[in-house]
Amino acid sequence: MTIAALLPEIPGCGAAPRIAASDAGRATVTTAEVTTAKVTTAKVTTERGQREVFCGLTGIVWLHRKMQDAFFLVVGSRTCAHLIQSAAGVMIFAEPRFATAIMEERDLAGLADMNDELDRVVTQLVARRPDIKLLFLVGSCPSEVIKLDLGRAAQRLSRRMMPDVRVLSYSGSGIETTFTEGEDACLASLVPELPAQAPDAAPSLLVAGALAEAVEDQFSKLFAGLGIARVAYLPPRRACNLPAVGPNTRVLLAQPFLAGTARALQERGAALLTAPFPLGAEGTTEWLRAAATAFGVNADRFETVTALPAQRARQAVARTGARLAGKKIFFFPDSQLELPLARFAAREMGMQIEEIGTPYLHRQHLAPELALLGDDVRIVEGQDVDRQLDRCRAARPDLTVCGLGLANPLEAEGLATKWSIELLFTPIQGYEQASDLAGLFARPLARRELLKV
Numbered sequence: 001m002t003i004a005a006l007l008p009e010i011p012g013c014g015a016a017p018r019i020a021a022s023d024a025g026r027a028t029v030t031t032a033e034v035t036t037a038k039v040t041t042a043k044v045t046t047e048r049g050q051r052e053v054f055c056g057l058t059g060i061v062w063l064h065r066k067m068q069d070a071f072f073l074v075v076g077s078r079t080c081a082h083l084i085q086s087a088a089g090v091m092i093f094a095e096p097r098f099a100t101a102i103m104e105e106r107d108l109a110g111l112a113d114m115n116d117e118l119d120r121v122v123t124q125l126v127a128r129r130p131d132i133k134l135l136f137l138v139g140s141c142p143s144e145v146i147k148l149d150l151g152r153a154a155q156r157l158s159r160r161m162m163p164d165v166r167v168l169s170y171s172g173s174g175i176e177t178t179f180t181e182g183e184d185a186c187l188a189s190l191v192p193e194l195p196a197q198a199p200d201a202a203p204s205l206l207v208a209g210a211l212a213e214a215v216e217d218q219f220s221k222l223f224a225g226l227g228i229a230r231v232a233y234l235p236p237r238r239a240c241n242l243p244a245v246g247p248n249t250r251v252l253l254a255q256p257f258l259a260g261t262a263r264a265l266q267e268r269g270a271a272l273l274t275a276p277f278p279l280g281a282e283g284t285t286e287w288l289r290a291a292a293t294a295f296g297v298n299a300d301r302f303e304t305v306t307a308l309p310a311q312r313a314r315q316a317v318a319r320t321g322a323r324l325a326g327k328k329i330f331f332f333p334d335s336q337l338e339l340p341l342a343r344f345a346a347r348e349m350g351m352q353i354e355e356i357g358t359p360y361l362h363r364q365h366l367a368p369e370l371a372l373l374g375d376d377v378r379i380v381e382g383q384d385v386d387r388q389l390d391r392c393r394a395a396r397p398d399l400t401v402c403g404l405g406l407a408n409p410l411e412a413e414g415l416a417t418k419w420s421i422e423l424l425f426t427p428i429q430g431y432e433q434a435s436d437l438a439g440l441f442a443r444p445l446a447r448r449e450l451l452k453v
């Protein structure tokens with residue numbers, strides 16, 4: 001077992017091309033089955049077939065920037081190392097907080113004891129990087145195929161290294177998953193580590209889901225304006241600041257793909273607030289309103305705090321997204337952000353939705369989004385990529401939001417595309433970012449117009 005991408009000078013790191021250049025991380029599953037169900041007000045079709053998605057390792061790209069004393073050690077193959085270096089390479093400005101412990105042939109052939117090898121690699125890593133306080137062992141397809149028990153390895157290493165370093169594990173494998181599930185698995189692995197809230201503690205708000213620091217600061221200011229004093233974020237910026245959780249915790253999800261994390265928090269006694277997600281002026285207002293209602297903030301105060309920033313956001317979206325009104329948009333399933341994005345595109349920019357594909361549809365968490373989208377929208381859960389491509393070609397949308405693997409072929413067919421993964425790498429939540437979000441949709445069309453002869 002060897003370590004790759006520990007330091008920025010490792011070849012390929014920092015200068016690597018974007019993921020589109022490679023098939024790394026893409027999982028393909030083939031079966032065929034179609035069912036239909038009625039959910040809330042929208043009609044949802046379920047498809048099972050070949051999928052084009054990236055794996056959960058991708059989440060490390062934004063998670064390692066968020067938790068400043070955490071380190072992500074992928075236990076995987078050269079393919080995994082290539083994916084993670086390619087995806088994150090363009091964003092490395094300092095020493096990365098991730099690496100891959102590459103399983104060599106002798107590891108896979110059983111000639112070396114994998115647990116001894118892992119202990120050796122982790123010891124070496126921690127000695128080189130004393131800033132690490134929280135180490136995630138991240139499972140991959142290869143480590144799962146050979147049934148390497150990273151959970152037990154993490155417990156063993158944690159016993160040895162605590163209190164200096166806490167070691168946890170989760171899976172980022174691409175088998176039957178999509179790329180945002182990596183964040184869900186990572187945060188869910190943190191939940192058992194959260195300290196218990198005192199039984200008589202005052203109610204507190206826990207915002208779950210990685211947000212850019214600037215966005216987090218904006219939300220903290222808004223919550224303070226509303227008089228909600230006890231607010232914490234998961235993940236925290238530092239491992240030593242794990243928020244307490246218990247029956248007096250109210251959880252507001254900042255991302256729609258955190259089903260496992262939400263379940264784990266509920267098992268610790270926390271209550272989940274359901275709301276639209278904080279994208280655009282409307283989404284942000286309704287998301288804040290859910291917290292305000294739970295904490296008994298009166299309507300006048302809510303209006304005073306939110307009216308002005310909401311109005312500014314609406315005006316900025318109207319300016320940036322003006323050219324998008326009436327344009328057709330088609331979402332392929334990739335990030336699990338598709339429903340809130342479609343709601344924003346339709347209700348705040350006046351776009352016409354052709355289809356919303358989503359890898360999974362969590363009915364409870366997305367109920368407010370489904371209600372805002374209404375009856376007439378076509379939602380497809382899962383994927384049969386060939387059928388979906390046929391529908392997309394027939395619809396000839398003005399903009400297609402899709403994964404990297406589909407973007408180039410669709411561009412070659414004359415369709416304007418937006419990479420859905422960019423919507424995870426870019427801060428898009430909250431009032432101040434609403435215009436940037438509109439800009440992400442507007443740019444591909446503006447570029448096309450500029451290229452027209």
Ligand code: SF4
Nearest residue numbers: 025055080140141174
């Ligand atoms: S975890 Fe699986 S899908 Fe992801 S890069 Fe590694 S081998 Fe590929």
